[in-house]
Amino acid sequence: MAGSEKQSVALVSMAASGGLAIAKLIAGLLTGSLGILSEAVHSFIDFCATVITFFAVRVGDQPPDERHHYGHAKFESIAALAETGLLLATTGWIAYEAIHRLVSGDTQILLAWWAAAIIIASIIIDFFRSRALSRVAKATTSEALAADALNFTSDMWSSLAVLAGLIVTWFGFPAADSIAALIVAAVMVVIALRLGKRTLDTLLDAAPGSATEDIRRIVETTPGVLSLERLRIRPAGATLFTGVVVSVPRTMPIDVMIALREKLARDIRAAYSNADVTVTTDPVALDDETISQRVRLIAHRQDLAIHHLTIQRVGIRTAVSFDLEVDGKMTLLDAHEKATGLEAAIRRELGEDVEVESHIEPLPEKVLPGEDLAQRSKKEIEALLRRLAAGEKRVSDIHNVRVRRNPEGIFVHYHCRFSPAEAIETVHEIIDRLEMQLQQAKPEIRRVIAHAEPVGYAQH
Numbered sequence: 279m280a281g282s283e284k285q286s287v288a289l290v291s292m293a294a295s296g297g298l299a300i301a302k303l304i305a306g307l308l309t310g311s312l313g314i315l316s317e318a319v320h321s322f323i324d325f326c327a328t329v330i331t332f333f334a335v336r337v338g339d340q341p342p343d344e345r346h347h348y349g350h351a352k353f354e355s356i357a358a359l360a361e362t363g364l365l366l367a368t369t370g371w372i373a374y375e376a377i378h379r380l381v382s383g384d385t386q387i388l389l390a391w392w393a394a395a396i397i398i399a400s401i402i403i404d405f406f407r408s409r410a411l412s413r414v415a416k417a418t419t420s421e422a423l424a425a426d427a428l429n430f431t432s433d434m435w436s437s438l439a440v441l442a443g444l445i446v447t448w449f450g451f452p453a454a455d456s457i458a459a460l461i462v463a464a465v466m467v468v469i470a471l472r473l474g475k476r477t478l479d480t481l482l483d484a485a486p487g488s489a490t491e492d493i494r495r496i497v498e499t500t501p502g503v504l505s506l507e508r509l510r511i512r513p514a515g516a517t518l519f520t521g522v523v524v525s526v527p528r529t530m531p532i533d534v535m536i537a538l539r540e541k542l543a544r545d546i547r548a549a550y551s552n553a554d555v556t557v558t559t560d561p562v563a564l565d566d567e568t569i570s571q572r573v574r575l576i577a578h579r580q581d582l583a584i585h586h587l588t589i590q591r592v593g594i595r596t597a598v599s600f601d602l603e604v605d606g607k608m609t610l611l612d613a614h615e616k617a618t619g620l621e622a623a624i625r626r627e628l629g630e631d632v633e634v635e636s637h638i639e640p641l642p643e644k645v646l647p648g649e650d651l652a653q654r655s656k657k658e659i660e661a662l663l664r665r666l667a668a669g670e671k672r673v674s675d676i677h678n679v680r681v682r683r684n685p686e687g688i689f690v691h692y693h694c695r696f697s698p699a700e701a702i703e704t705v706h707e708i709i710d711r712l713e714m715q716l717q718q719a720k721p722e723i724r725r726v727i728a729h730a731e732p733v734g735y736a737q738h
Contacts, residue, residue: 294407295325298400305393317397317433317440317462319371323364324433352514358424358477365470369463376459397441404434432469436462483512489550496545497522502530502538507560518553520546528561529571535559569628573598576623582616583641597633598624606640613638648684656681659690659720666715670708672696674733687724690716698732705730 299321306315411427443458479486489511497506508523522542526535543555563572569589577584583603590597602620604613621634650656660679667676675695682689696705713726 290407290410292325292329294403295321298403299325301396302400305396309393315375315459317400317437319368321400321433323368324430326364352481355477355480358473359481362470362474362477365466365473369466369470372459372466373463376456376463379456380453394441394444397437397444401434401437401441404430404437408434428469428473432465436465439465480513485511486513486518489518492549493520493522493546496549497524497542500538500542500545502526502534503542504562504564518550520550520553520555521558522546522555523558523560525560525562527564529564529567529575530561535561569596569598572627573600573624576627577620580616580620580623582620584620584636586637592633595631595633596628597635598628599635600637602636602638603641604638646684646686648682648689651681651683651688659688659716659723660692662719663690663692663712663716666712666719667694670712672700672704673708673712678729688720688722690723690726691729692727693729693731695731695733698734 299318302318302321303315306318408427408430411430412424415424415427439458439461443454443456443461446454478484490509493511494506494509497503497509504525504527506522507525508521510519510521512519524542526538530538539557539559542557546555547553570587573587573589574584577600584600585603587600588598590599602613602617604616617636617638621636624634625632651659656679659681660676663679664676667673673694673696676692678691678693680691682691694709696708709728709730712728716726717723
């Protein structure tokens with residue numbers, strides 16, 4: 279819809295430029311007015327420019343393809359640059375002819391009311407089409423249409439200067455026509471320089487306005503971002519292509535990293551609705567990473583699951599041990615290769631003098647068929663658990679006890695409470711001790727799964 283509106287307004291503008299150029303040329307030739315001739319040449323240049331704009335808009339609205347990954351919007355910038363060149367060339371000719379007439383005194387002009395009427399009609403037409411072009415240019419961020427709107431605004435003022443020159447000439451000062459032509463030339467130079475600078479900025483990928491500072495501030499104030507490594511902004515027609523590379527802790531979970539990228543893109547688009555944003559995260563190592571974090575990260579990168587990770591300091595050496603989970607049907611040869619690869623990667627990260635030991639065990643993926651234990655047996659185990667827990671001063675409120683049997687043995691599940699300020703290592707130690715005591719009293723119990731809750735929080 280936007281592309282159709284752009285093409286329609288460009289086509290109407292092209293027809294108006296052609297009609298005005300012909301009318302002004304006839305009036306200028308018949309009257310000998312340099313001011314009107316300069317306006318005729320100006321309108322002819324406008325006609326050429328609007329033809330360029332029309333086709334540039336049609337090409338620029340085409341979507342990206344295999345050769346033009348960022349689309350075709352810069353064709354509009356090329357059209358605007360061509361229009362700048364035409365404006366400067368026209369200005370040079372008008373200025374030369376005006377100065378020549380002033381110096382030579384050759385200022386014979388045939389005054390006619392219809393010549394003034396053509397200029398007045400030109401002013402009215404330029405007023406309405408510059409407004410229409412400016413409205414569509416702002417709505418579609420079209421540089422080519424914006425260039426046309428700016429050009430026709432200058433046409434309106436230069437036509438007023440020519441009209442004033444004709445009026446003064448009517449009152450017996452023929453040099454006013456050449457002076458009006460010089461005013462037209464001066465206006466055209468200013469417009470051409472402004473248009474040329476803006477167009478070159480786009481073609482040279484200059485970031486618009488305060489975009490760099492705004493986007494940098496958005497990125498650097500976003501939680502989770504360590505630093506902004508690279509920011510690239512390039513305008514192309516209505517789109518502001520924005521590439522951001524940020525460094526993040528390499529221990530950051532993948533889902534958090536994805537959410538961070540989405541938030542950055544969303545915040546940048548909130549500030550610049552026409553932005554096409556690409557965010558890349560660069561995970562980096564932090565000085566405060568623990569050995570445990572580094573080992574787990576290495577395992578995660580190799581898509582391996584580990585548990586029972588233990589870090590020991592033996593004299594001046596570090597010893598790392600862990601259980602490596604693999605498919606139970608995997609051969610020892612394949613499992614050993616995975617373990618060896620992981621151990622080697624850990625040594626490369628921590629140092630070749632680090633002792634790394636792995637224990638390979640099957641990954642427990644099977645679903646066990648289970649059933650609730652008979653109510654009498656369940657109550658007996660629950661009573662035993664409560665007696666054992668009563669001997670621990672820090673644990674309280676044993677609840678939600680479930681006892682089940684499956685092919686591996688009896689599994690006991692329960693919830694309990696600790697002080698909210700209790701250290702996790704203390705909680706874990708007490709729960710482990712209760713599990714060991716329960717299994718000593720009832721050897722048929724295979725596992726005890728305890729869920730600790732802070733005192734004061736609702737049961738679940």
